[in-house]
Amino acid sequence: MTQILPSHTEMNSIKIENYTAVFGESFTLNNINWTLEPNQHWVITGANGSGKSALSAILAGAGERISGSISGLPKHIEIISFEAQAELIERELKKDDADIMDVISEGTPVREILEEGKAIYPEFDSALLDQLVAMFKLEPMLDRSFRKLSTGETRKIMLIRALANNPDLIILDEPFDGLDAASMQLLQDLLKSKIDAMAMVLVLNRFDEIPDFITHIAYTDQGKLQHSVDINNKQAYDDLYQLLHLKTTELSVPATDLSDRPPALNPNDPLVRLTNIKVAYGDATIIDGLDWTIEPGQHWQLSGPNGSGKTCLLNLITGDHPQCYTNNIFVFGMQRGNGETIWQIKQYIGYVSTALQWEYRVSISLRNVILSGFHDSIGVYTKSTDKQKAVADQWLALLGMKDRANEPYNQLSFGDQRLLLIARAMVKHPTLLILDEPCLGLDDINRQLVLALIEKICTSGDTTVLYVNHHAEDQISGISQFKQLEKLDAQSS
Amino acid sequence: MSNNYFNTLPLREQLAQLAKCRFMSMDEFSDGVEALKGKKIVVIGCGAQGLNQGLNLRDSGLDVSYTLRAAAIAEKRQSWKNATENGFVVGTYQELIPTADVVLNLTPDKQHTPVVNEIMPLMKKGACLSYSHGFNIVEEGMKIREDLTVIMVAPKCPGSEVRAEYVRGFGVPTLIAVHEDNDPKGEGLALAKAYAVGTGGHKAGVLMSSFIAEVKSDLMGEQTILCGMLQTGSLLCFDKMVEEGIDPGYASKLIQYGWETITEALKYGGVTNMLDRLSNPAKIKAFDLAEELKEIMRPLYNKHQDDIIDGTFSRVMMEDWANDDKNLLGWRAETAETAFEKTPAGDVEISEQEFFDNGILMVAMVKAGVELAFETMTAAGIIAESAYYESLHETPLIANTIARKKLYEMNATISDTAEYGCYLYNHACLPLLADFMKGIKTDVIGKGLDTTDTGVDNARLIEVNAALRSHPVEAIGAVLRGHMADMKKIV
Numbered sequence: 001m002t003q004i005l006p007s008h009t010e011m012n013s014i015k016i017e018n019y020t021a022v023f024g025e026s027f028t029l030n031n032i033n034w035t036l037e038p039n040q041h042w043v044i045t046g047a048n049g050s051g052k053s054a055l056s057a058i059l060a061g062a063g064e065r066i067s068g069s070i071s072g073l074p075k076h077i078e079i080i081s082f083e084a085q086a087e088l089i090e091r092e093l094k095k096d097d098a099d100i101m102d103v104i105s106e107g108t109p110v111r112e113i114l115e116e117g118k119a120i121y122p123e124f125d126s127a128l129l130d131q132l133v134a135m136f137k138l139e140p141m142l143d144r145s146f147r148k149l150s151t152g153e154t155r156k157i158m159l160i161r162a163l164a165n166n167p168d169l170i171i172l173d174e175p176f177d178g179l180d181a182a183s184m185q186l187l188q189d190l191l192k193s194k195i196d197a198m199a200m201v202l203v204l205n206r207f208d209e210i211p212d213f214i215t216h217i218a219y220t221d222q223g224k225l226q227h228s229v230d231i232n233n234k235q236a237y238d239d240l241y242q243l244l245h246l247k248t249t250e251l252s253v254p255a256t257d258l259s260d261r262p263p264a265l266n267p268n269d270p271l272v273r274l275t276n277i278k279v280a281y282g283d284a285t286i287i288d289g290l291d292w293t294i295e296p297g298q299h300w301q302l303s304g305p306n307g308s309g310k311t312c313l314l315n316l317i318t319g320d321h322p323q324c325y326t327n328n329i330f331v332f333g334m335q336r337g338n339g340e341t342i343w344q345i346k347q348y349i350g351y352v353s354t355a356l357q358w359e360y361r362v363s364i365s366l367r368n369v370i371l372s373g374f375h376d377s378i379g380v381y382t383k384s385t386d387k388q389k390a391v392a393d394q395w396l397a398l399l400g401m402k403d404r405a406n407e408p409y410n411q412l413s414f415g416d417q418r419l420l421l422i423a424r425a426m427v428k429h430p431t432l433l434i435l436d437e438p439c440l441g442l443d444d445i446n447r448q449l450v451l452a453l454i455e456k457i458c459t460s461g462d463t464t465v466l467y468v469n470h471h472a473e474d475q476i477s478g479i480s481q482f483k484q485l486e487k488l489d490a491q492s493s
Numbered sequence: 494m495s496n497n498y499f500n501t502l503p504l505r506e507q508l509a510q511l512a513k514c515r516f517m518s519m520d521e522f523s524d525g526v527e528a529l530k531g532k533k534i535v536v537i538g539c540g541a542q543g544l545n546q547g548l549n550l551r552d553s554g555l556d557v558s559y560t561l562r563a564a565a566i567a568e569k570r571q572s573w574k575n576a577t578e579n580g581f582v583v584g585t586y587q588e589l590i591p592t593a594d595v596v597l598n599l600t601p602d603k604q605h606t607p608v609v610n611e612i613m614p615l616m617k618k619g620a621c622l623s624y625s626h627g628f629n630i631v632e633e634g635m636k637i638r639e640d641l642t643v644i645m646v647a648p649k650c651p652g653s654e655v656r657a658e659y660v661r662g663f664g665v666p667t668l669i670a671v672h673e674d675n676d677p678k679g680e681g682l683a684l685a686k687a688y689a690v691g692t693g694g695h696k697a698g699v700l701m702s703s704f705i706a707e708v709k710s711d712l713m714g715e716q717t718i719l720c721g722m723l724q725t726g727s728l729l730c731f732d733k734m735v736e737e738g739i740d741p742g743y744a745s746k747l748i749q750y751g752w753e754t755i756t757e758a759l760k761y762g763g764v765t766n767m768l769d770r771l772s773n774p775a776k777i778k779a780f781d782l783a784e785e786l787k788e789i790m791r792p793l794y795n796k797h798q799d800d801i802i803d804g805t806f807s808r809v810m811m812e813d814w815a816n817d818d819k820n821l822l823g824w825r826a827e828t829a830e831t832a833f834e835k836t837p838a839g840d841v842e843i844s845e846q847e848f849f850d851n852g853i854l855m856v857a858m859v860k861a862g863v864e865l866a867f868e869t870m871t872a873a874g875i876i877a878e879s880a881y882y883e884s885l886h887e888t889p890l891i892a893n894t895i896a897r898k899k900l901y902e903m904n905a906t907i908s909d910t911a912e913y914g915c916y917l918y919n920h921a922c923l924p925l926l927a928d929f930m931k932g933i934k935t936d937v938i939g940k941g942l943d944t945t946d947t948g949v950d951n952a953r954l955i956e957v958n959a960a961l962r963s964h965p966v967e968a969i970g971a972v973l974r975g976h977m978a979d980m981k982k983i984v
Contacts, residue, residue: 281578320660322548322579339530341554343662359661377662381696 011038011168011199012072014059019068021058029054029063030223041200043210045244046220053081055220056171056203074168074199076121080158081173081203088113088158092147107145110138110157117165129164135186136160152179159187163194173203184209207241219243226448235413242400242419243449253460254394256429257387260374262347265333270295271348271432271464272317275328279312279321285488286312292483294432299458299465299478304485310468311353313485314434317466319345332431346376350425350463353436357414357421366412366420367392367405373424388427395423415449422453429463436468451476496634497804499705510705511874513670516976521686522695526553528680528687532594535560537586537608539572541652542625543599546692548579549659553691558582560589560612590615595684597623603814603909605629613638619677621684626711627704628910630672632807643675644685645704648694649882650890655692664693666882668700668707698976700878710875712801714866714883716914717794719891720907722862723752724828724900724915725922729930730854731833734939741832742839744939747848749838749899751855752892754848760889763970764860765961770849771856773949775942780957782857782937787865789929793921794869797914802873810913821909824916829901847941854938863888867966877969885966886973 014036021029029051036042046052054063058070060079092107114133118124133139136156141149149157156179162170172191176184188211191200195213204210210217210231219227219240229236265271270293277290287309294300304310315321317331319342329336332348350373360369362379370392371384384392396402399419409417418438425433435454439447458465458478467476499507529550534557536547543559551557559576563585566573576583590596590612600608606629609622616622621642629635630643637643648655650665658665667689671681682701689699727748734744758767768776800806813820828834849856863885870880894903904912936942961967 282574319552324580325551326580339554339556342552344554372662375662379661379663381663 011074013037014070014072014074014169016058016070017068019058019070020066021054021063021068022066023054023057023063027051027054028066028223029058032058032068032225034218034225034228036199036201038199040215041195041213042202042216042218043214044201044203044218044220045205045207045240046226047244050220051223052203052218052220053083053173054223055218055225056173056201057081057083059169059171059201076123076165076167077169077171078162078165078167079171079173080155080162080175081171083173085154085158089147089154107147109143110146110149111142113146113157114142114161114164117161121165121167123166125164125166128166129160132160132163132190135190136183155179156183163190167198169199169201171201171203174205175202176204176209207244221448239413239415239449242416243452245400253426253429253457254391254398256391256427257374257385259385259387260428262332262344262431265296265348265431267296269333270330271332273330274313274316275330277313277316277327277329279309279316279323279327287485288488290485294464294466296431297464298481299476300467300481300483301476301479302466302468302483302485305487308485308487310485311355311436314351314353314436314466314468317432318342318349318351318434343376347428348431349376350428350430350433351436352418352421352425352434352438355436357417360417360421361410363408363410365406366396366401366409369409369420370395370423370427373427391427395427399423419449419453422450426457426463429461431462431464432466433457433463434466434468438467439469497807498631498634499709499802500804501634502705507705508874510703511709512876513701513703513706514876514878515701516878516973517695517699517701519695522690522699524683524687526555526687526691528683529555529595529691530687532556533558533592534595534597535589535593536597536599537561537612538598538600538604539575539583540599540601542648542655543572543597543652544575544579545652545656546597546599546625546648547576547581548656549693550688550691551581552659553693555691558584558589560584560586562586586612586615591617593617593620595621595623595688597625597688598629599625601909602626602628606633606635609635609637613641616641621681622675623685623688624704626908627670627672627708628712628807630704631708632804633811637672637675639675640677641675642678642681642684643672644681644688645670645672645707646685646688646692646694647707648692649887658697659693662696664695664697666698666700666886667692667694668702668882670702670704670707672704698973700882702879706875706879709801709873710870710879710883712806712910712914713798713870713873713875714880714887715907715911716801716806716918717797717869718859718862718866718884719887720903720911720915721918721922722858723888723891723895724904724919725926726855726858726862727752727833727895727900728831728919728923729926730852730858730938731831731836733930733933734935735832737935737939739935739939740839740841741836743841743843745833745836746838746841746843747852747939748833748855750843750896751848751852752859753889753896754845755852755856755859756889756892758849759859759863759885763885763967763974764863764964765967767856768860768961770846771853772850772942772944772947773954774944774947775850775853777949777953777957778937778942779853779857779860780961782854783860783864785929786857786861786926789925790861790865790922791869793918793925794865796921797918798869798873806914806917807910810910813913814909818909821913821916824920825901825904825912828904828916831900834900850941851939853936853941854933857937859888864964864966871965877965878973881966881969881973885970 016032016034019032044052044056060077114129159175191211192213215231217229217231217240218225227240229240231237272294274290274292277287279287302310312321316324316329325337331345334340360378364379368380371388372380374384374388375382396405422438438450454476455478457463458476467479534550534555536543536559539559547557559581561572561583573583596616618640622637624645625647627645647668648665649668655665669685669689671685689695730748731744735741755767758770768779771779866884867880871877894906904915
């Protein structure tokens with residue numbers, strides 16, 4: 001006969017399905033689907049205001065449910081958050097108010113607060129409480145009024161209380177905030193010692209605070225659970241790290257090397273003027289009679305089905321399409337076909353596309369990939385200035401790749417390569433930044449990252465963005481002009 | 494019949510021309526494309542070289558159009574499509590040649606004589622005629638009108654690569670030359686340099702050579718080490734492995750992709766690096782085999798060089814041209830029937846290192862071929878720089894073609910002169926190595942050495958390493974690869 005060892009609790013999977021809830025008037029958690037299996041310990045992370053605290057709090061019943069369901073919640077859940085802390089303090093204040101006797105209330109002593117659970121929870125662990133009090137050296141304050149503690153001390157008391165209550169699930173929202181290094185280490189060790197006794201969900205802002213017992217990371221953005229990552233998935237973890245880095249850093253596009261700028265353009269000229277464009281291969285006409293003008297500062301989105309000639313059109317602008325010489329094309333002050341070189345045109349353009357990524361098959365360092373953007377080349381064949389190198393390093397830092405500057409580019413993940421190529425396109429602050437489906441082939445995490453970068457770029461100044469995509473969800477705020485191409489009936493002769 | 498130009502020169506001049514080759518410095522190209530700016534460039538032929546060079550020149554701001562035979566235009570042949578779909582003006586010789594300041598003759602060697610005879614009377618007085626190969630001038634003795642400037646600009650890579658490297662912002666190594674008998678205005682060098690800049694070649698390194706040095710070294714390299722040795726080696730190694738019971742699919746794959754893998758090591762670090770990829774016992778084995786091969790094959794290399802220098806090779810080949818390529822096409826068909834060609838590469842995994850470990854004989858063949866070709870060329874008066882480019886430097890390019898297309902297509906892809914010479918070499922070399930091959934077992938081709946003991950004699954290893962590193966092709970290779978690495982950080 002097999003003996004089943006008694007476990008502390010019968011933890012089931014917690015299933016949150018299609019759950020939407022509102023918090024106050026302005027915040028909504030949207031359509032959350034999230035499953036927490038027994039023995040998993042989660043960190044929820046995301047930028048400020050992304051909904052990470054709200055997500056943790058719905059486990060404890062917070063928010064007003066609009067739709068969806070939560071099932072499998074364990075009986076005893078403890079949550080420690082700023083909100084919970086505020087609530088407790090509020091309660092203590094009310095106690096004070098409620099005391100109508102004309103005496104100065106000392107409020108509830110810390111000891112009482114700590115032992116509140118004893119009468120409520122059969123699983124309350126007195127021994128653990130004593131141990132924790134000793135560990136955090138709290139004996140001297142046991143008899144003091146809880147109300148009079150500092151924020152940090154209050155926080156510690158609440159943590160200890162929650163742990164001593166010995167719940168099935170403990171939710172800790174920024175538990176390490178305001179703790180000194182020693183206390184933080186203490187707490188981490190403590191939590192680690194309890195991982196078999198209770199499920200844990202931690203809300204953390206900083207990746208480097210993630211304790212080593214965590215098994216999964218949830219990432220929230222704009223009220224949605226965007227990513228759930230198994231911590232053993234190194235690649236996904238690294239991507240998430242970069243994404244969080246990007247979202248939580250005050251993003252600014254690094255300055256460029258002003259000593260190497262192309263000749264200034266007449267501000268009254270359009271950047272691009274295409275007139276009655278026609279492109280055909282043999283009898284197949286791809287584009288027929290297209291006109292398009294891009295004025296400086298006008299961000300455009302170009303869409304159209306496969307085969308409608310989007311890439312072809314871009315290549316006419318960049319000079320990479322040979323039929324640019326047989327069309328009426330005015331770019332950056334030059335009417336094509338009058339002795340200009342493609343390098344004169346490319347100096348005004350930053351360009352990213354999947355085709356470029358395919359063509360960018362060189363084993364050079366990450367730094368050199370970014371530097372190649374100054375020279376419009378694939379690979380580096382020209383000496384870069386110190387200033388250019390410094391700018392490249394700023395971009396690497398921005399991408400969270402600072403420590404990887406000398407790693408070989410061709411060994412990077414697809415998404416990291418794409419990020420670098422976007423930095424390469426931006427590094428010289430091009431007059432026109434052409435992004436041809438920059439998110440194509442990227443996983444969710446990297447897509448978020450790329451979109452975040454492009455938004456920053458759109459609002460950053462002198463660069464006009466031309467963005468090609470056909471995914472409705474990849475809209476970029478800041479783009480107000482739309483050009484739609486239609487597929488021609490191919491065989492018109 | 495034509496007169497061999499080289500043979501009309503006095504020995505002193507022959508030697509002087511053969512010895513011409515200088516690696517040019519980047520600042521010699523500071524004028525960019527200026528010498529060609531505003532000039533009308535008309536390209537004859539729109540194959541891979543013609544089209545891709547034209548695309549580069551146009552993207553460098555130059556005025557490029559294409560002239561084709563009237564029939565090619567009327568029938569909308571591939572060359573016509575290439576040019577028109579890329580937005581170039583296309584016209585007949587009569588329409589475009591009289592307007593041209595510079596005519597680029599990028600047709601196959603075989604067509605040079607009729608093409609040049611047809612266009613020469615149409616050319617403007619004082620215009621420039623450019624070749625990418627000196628065969629027509631040197632071997633066929635084509636006389637160009639005295640008022641015309643004659644230059645050569647020869648990118649040392651296939652046309653597709655000429656374009657791909659340009660688009661990256663780089664270029665391919667390029668050889669330029671001025672035909673001194675035809676430089677009436679003394680502008681030949683300026684035009685050739687501007688042309689090299691227009692194709693991006695200056696960024697990857699330009700060799701200033703002569704028509705003669707180009708032809709005599711190019712012919713030698715292509716028919717011996719580049720195509721001939723790899724063809725003969727493929728056939729011998731394959732048959733040996735199958736005879737020894739190795740799975741034919743494995744044998745086919747080891748050879749088809751093996752040349753590319755081992756010559757990749759050659760490209761990066763010369764013969765030394767290629768052999769350094771082997772274990773010590775295997776290295777000594779490869780060295781010994783190569784020594785043996787060199788001894789057996791040296792007379793063959795000498796004969797090829799002699800026939801090239803005195804014009805015998807081109808005379809015999811041109812006789813076949815006159816005979817509708819009977820030999821060439823017959824030999825090409827024979828190649829298609831070889832066991833190696835007919836056995837597809839097996840679906841087996843071969844690691845990069847395994848190509849070395851199990852291909853010791855192939856490494857030995859490449860070493861022997863490169864060194865022999867280099868030694869023979871330099872002994873004939875060709876300067877080391879030329880000899881290096883025409884032997885070691887280009888071997889990986891042909892190996893790459895074999896990896897993609899095996900022998901039949903490799904032969905169909907390379908120039909007619911290379912293909913013809915390749916068959917001559919192969920026919921002579923196969924019987925020459927028959928005895929040698931009898932002693933070959935799978936330890937040097939197919940299975941690798943029994944590696945239970947990798948011990949070697951110190952003195953012997955030192956001797957072998959010293960011999961490898963002190964070969965003259967390694968000395969010049971280090972210098973030229975150094976130039977390349979300075980410029981081409983991506984290598």
